[in-house]
Amino acid sequence: xxxxxxxxxxxxxxxxxxxxxxxxxxxxxxxxxxxxxxxxxxxxxxxxxxxxxxxxxxxxxxxxxxxxxxxxxxxxxxxxxxxxxxxxxxxxxxxxxxxxxxxxxxxxxxxxxxxxxxxxxxxxxxxxxxxxxxxxxxxxxxxxxxxxxxxxxxxxxxxxxxxxxxxxxxxxxxxxxxxxxxxxxxxxxxxxxxxxxxxxxxxxxxxxxxxxxxxxxxxxxxxxxxxxxxxxxxxxxxxxxxxxxxxxxxxxxxxxxxxxxxxxxxxxxxxxxxxxxxxxxxxxxxxxxxxxxxxxxxxxxxxxxxxxxxxxxxxxxxxxxxxx
Amino acid sequence: xxxxxxxxxxxxxxxxxxxxxxxxxxxxxxxxxxxxxxxxxxxxxxxxxxxxxxxxxxxxxxxxxxxxxxxxxxxxxxxxxxxxxxxxxxxxxxxxxxxxxxxxxxxxxxxxxxxxxxxxxxxxxxxxxxxxxxxxxxxxxxxxxxxxxxxxxxxxxxxxxxxxxxxxxxxxxxxxxxxxxxxxxxxxxxxxxxxxxxxxxxxxxxxxxxxxxxxxxxxxxxxxxxxxxxxxxxxxxxxxxxxxxxxxxxxxxxxxxxxxxxxxxxxxxxxxxxxxxxxxxxxxxxxxxxx
Numbered sequence: 009x010x011x012x013x014x015x016x017x018x019x020x021x022x023x024x025x026x027x028x029x030x031x032x033x034x035x036x037x038x039x040x041x042x043x044x045x046x047x048x049x050x051x052x053x054x055x056x057x058x059x060x061x062x063x064x065x066x067x068x069x070x071x072x073x074x075x076x077x078x079x080x081x082x083x084x085x086x087x088x089x090x091x092x093x094x095x096x097x098x099x100x101x102x103x104x105x106x107x108x109x110x111x112x113x114x115x116x117x118x119x120x121x122x123x124x125x126x127x128x129x130x131x132x133x134x135x136x137x138x139x140x141x142x143x144x145x146x147x148x149x150x151x152x153x154x155x156x157x158x159x160x161x162x163x164x165x166x167x168x169x170x171x172x173x174x175x176x177x178x179x180x181x182x183x184x185x186x187x188x189x190x191x192x193x194x195x196x197x198x199x200x201x202x203x204x205x206x207x208x209x210x211x212x213x214x215x216x217x218x219x220x221x222x223x224x225x226x227x228x229x230x231x232x233x234x235x236x237x238x239x240x241x242x243x244x245x246x247x248x249x250x251x252x253x254x255x256x257x258x259x260x261x262x263x264x265x266x267x268x269x270x271x272x273x274x275x276x277x278x279x280x281x282x283x284x285x286x287x288x289x290x291x292x293x294x295x296x297x298x299x300x301x302x303x304x305x306x307x308x309x310x311x312x313x314x315x316x317x318x319x320x321x322x323x324x325x326x327x328x329x330x331x332x
Numbered sequence: 333x334x335x336x337x338x339x340x341x342x343x344x345x346x347x348x349x350x351x352x353x354x355x356x357x358x359x360x361x362x363x364x365x366x367x368x369x370x371x372x373x374x375x376x377x378x379x380x381x382x383x384x385x386x387x388x389x390x391x392x393x394x395x396x397x398x399x400x401x402x403x404x405x406x407x408x409x410x411x412x413x414x415x416x417x418x419x420x421x422x423x424x425x426x427x428x429x430x431x432x433x434x435x436x437x438x439x440x441x442x443x444x445x446x447x448x449x450x451x452x453x454x455x456x457x458x459x460x461x462x463x464x465x466x467x468x469x470x471x472x473x474x475x476x477x478x479x480x481x482x483x484x485x486x487x488x489x490x491x492x493x494x495x496x497x498x499x500x501x502x503x504x505x506x507x508x509x510x511x512x513x514x515x516x517x518x519x520x521x522x523x524x525x526x527x528x529x530x531x532x533x534x535x536x537x538x539x540x541x542x543x544x545x546x547x548x549x550x551x552x553x554x555x556x557x558x559x560x561x562x563x564x565x566x567x568x569x570x571x572x573x574x575x576x577x578x579x580x581x582x583x584x585x586x587x588x589x590x591x592x593x594x595x596x597x598x599x600x601x602x603x604x605x606x607x608x609x610x611x612x613x614x615x616x617x618x619x620x621x622x623x
Contacts, residue, residue: 108608123600134593248432255429287440294433299418302426
């Protein structure tokens with residue numbers, strides 16, 4: 009880690025702390041949901057960008073997290089315990105789903121997660137006695153931390169920011185650990201990595217389960233933020249959106265998911281004048297981006313940056329890591 | 333018993349339409365390793381081309397021809413030239429993302445430019461119901477079953493009996509060797525995309541009188557096409573056919589005998605079971621190379 013990088017990160021955190029001060033409720037709410045989606049997309053990035061697996065159930069995992077937290081906090085369990093249970097259950101479901109899917113050819117995880125997300129939606133909608141059906145659940149209490157209530161939107165923003173920073177740190181630590189570094193080895197040269205004793209399948213499975221657990225945390229935060237959850241917010245289309253988020257930002261880059269989440273959350277505000285055409289413009293942009301820069305916006309930025317800095321090698325390893 | 337026959341026939345009729353979409357899906361996969369996440373939207377769109385054609389004053393059959401032409405151009409040629417071709421060198425993932433975005437694009441465009449409500453669609457078969465042995469079977473179901481079976485049968489004959497068809501198979505199995513032997517691989521891949529567009533048009537024209545033409549039809553159809561392709565076997569046309577029919581029958585059976593709420597869950601459970609027990613699909617063969 010270079011000194012400039014540390015300075016930049018400190019400045020970034022300072023900007024995040026200063027951002028909501030003096031802003032209206034709507035902007036604070038938007039910023040908070042950006043933090044949540046960044047957490048979820050960060051998890052998906054571990055699965056997609058580092059382990060090279062497509063998961064189409066990240067919104068489903070957010071749903072598990074949101075519903076588990078909602079049901080437990082409504083029953084009087086403190087948020088922190090509920091959130092831990094949410095994270096653990098997402099991790100366990102991730103292991104259960106990933107184990108059979110990764111046993112066979114590698115694109116099967118995409119299909120299994122696709123089926124899982126759809127099934128989960130059906131269960132959430134139909135089991136009305138537990139989940140409230142399509143009316144959803146309302147009135148989840150917001151947690152209080154160290155005696156400070158997070159009922160005001162500003163306080164909740166700082167609470168979400170703390171969770172975001174902790175998860176970013178955990179992710180950074182995972183990626184720096186010998187275990188996380190093994191992913192780069194897998195991505196660059198899987199045969200060599202395996203011959204050095206790395207268990208590809210176990211690594212990939214754990215990456216998927218941890219990625220899902222991040223989705224669980226995001227869901228656990230979403231339930232007290234919105235204080236209303238319904239099955240529609242966790243349908244397959246939202247998993248696809250999360251996937252697009254990661255790829256647009258730059259899969260396999262640490263800051264890719266945060267940038268992607270910012271684009272997906274802020275773009276509707278910027279393109280508000282286009283009214284209904286927003287999704288049309290967005291999806292067309294994604295196709296164009298995929299043609300010219302499959303490494304996403306960060307990859308595009310690096311490409312442009314390298315134009316001005318000759319003799320700087322671009323990431324060749326992405327070619328391997330990007331295969332489905 | 334009569335009820336069962338009735339369910340079976342309508343299940344087979346629906347399943348044969350799913351099979352059309354699934355066969356196209358497998359063909360694209362074989363020819364260019366394209367996992368087309370927009371396949372459902374590919375089946376949704378041609379129905380709207382027909383409606384646009386009829387809006388311009390064309391009678392039904394010329395409008396269907398007009399739709400076929402547009403589909404071949406947009407879903408066949410343009411899809412291959414503008415989306416798939418430039419992305420092939422990047423590997424599979426960017427293409428998967430691009431087809432997901434393309435599906436979204438098609439769905440939202442139809443919603444914005446044509447309409448968000450379900451549009452009535454002209455029936456191509458007479459609205460008659462036949463009765464035999466206590467079961468009532470609609471002419472529409474029988475017509476759908478016959479047309480899609482003819483389409484798939486014709487395709488099978490084309491692929492196995494004609495020179496072009498065999499060249500297409502060769503390019504799918506081993507493009508490098510096919511190229512050395514003088515097969516124009518690029519053209520063969522293009523044919524595959526055209527066939528997929530044509531199959532999607534047939535499926536669209538058959539299914540829209542039943543479900544009405546709606547921008548969101550692709551969501552379920554795409555999922556069903558996937559499941560049918562995987563259940564039957566990703567690398568076999570007859571696998572996709574069996575998969576489609578099976579899904580259609582299971583779907584209709586579970587709607588009656590299990591529960592209407594969990595009707596769409598049954599194919600998904602079947603999918604997970606197949607992946608667990610027989611990942612290459614019911615009729616699929618194991619692929620030697622890693623795909």
